[in-house]
Ligand SMILES: Nc1ncnc2c1ncn2[C@@H]1O[C@H](COP(=O)(O)OP(=O)(O)OP(=O)(O)O)[C@@H](O)[C@H]1O
């Protein structure tokens with residue numbers, strides 16, 4: 242347009258000069274306006290283009306961070322596992338879990354190896370991308386509700402409403418017959434899922450070794466059988482936090 246006459250009204254060039262309230266840089270902007278607005282005082286911009294863009298981006302980042310925190314709250318992910326500090330190590334395990342997040346996972350290894358952290362970090366990654374809903378549950382925390390005749394159906398339904406179910410410290414304590422049945426039902430629901438339902442499990446032992454902790458050995462056998470099928474179908478990754486190979490018959494790294 243550059244100040245030329247348009248169809249009906251004449252336009253004039255107007256220039257604004259201002260100083261950025263943030264960085265102090267001077268900026269000017271020239272634009273065409275219809276000449277009837279020539280006397281109108283345009284408001285001075287507060288910031289330069291660069292600072293304004295940075296301010297908008299910072300606000301967007303804050304919004305995204307708030308949204309992620311809300312999702313993490315809904316997922317019941319403990320605060321300590323939401324943030325990762327590469328300087329504290331466990332970088333490889335975290336990445337391995339993020340890379341395997343499209344399927345189920347059996348994450349095992351000695352205490353304090355960062356297994357729960359890695360699972361939760363994979364969950365944070367999913368929540369950030371917005372691909373899946375997640376629910377974190379420590380077995381010892383849900384065991385009594387899960388085996389309570391009244392409350393169990395509600396908790397089962399709730400746990401299975403999420404795409405990703407994190408079962409933390411699987412079979413860490415003795416598994417009663419009643420708890421074993423509920424755990425089998427959860428695993429079986431994931432196994433039979435037509436949607437991309439996944440279960441991410443942390444344990445201090447390999448899947449084969451959980452049998453010794455079940456009161457009902459048959460129940461343990463059925464659960465292990467489901468895991469083995471998922472592993473051989475390529476739907477479950479077996480991830481050692483100790484860096485050792487999995488001893489199970491379908492073991493793959
Ligand atoms: N890179 C890291 N960034 C932040 N925290 C870390 C990091 N590495 C380890 N930690 C912390 O170390 C502790 C141990 O990690 P975590 O609880 O995930 O281990 P674990 O293998 O699940 O142990 P357990 O078998 O006892 O459940 C946690 O408090 C975790 O937050």
Ligand SMILES: [Mg+2]
Nearest residue numbers: 356357410443
């Ligand atoms: Mg843990």
Ligand SMILES: [Zn+2]
Nearest residue numbers: 261264289292
């Ligand atoms: Zn500026």
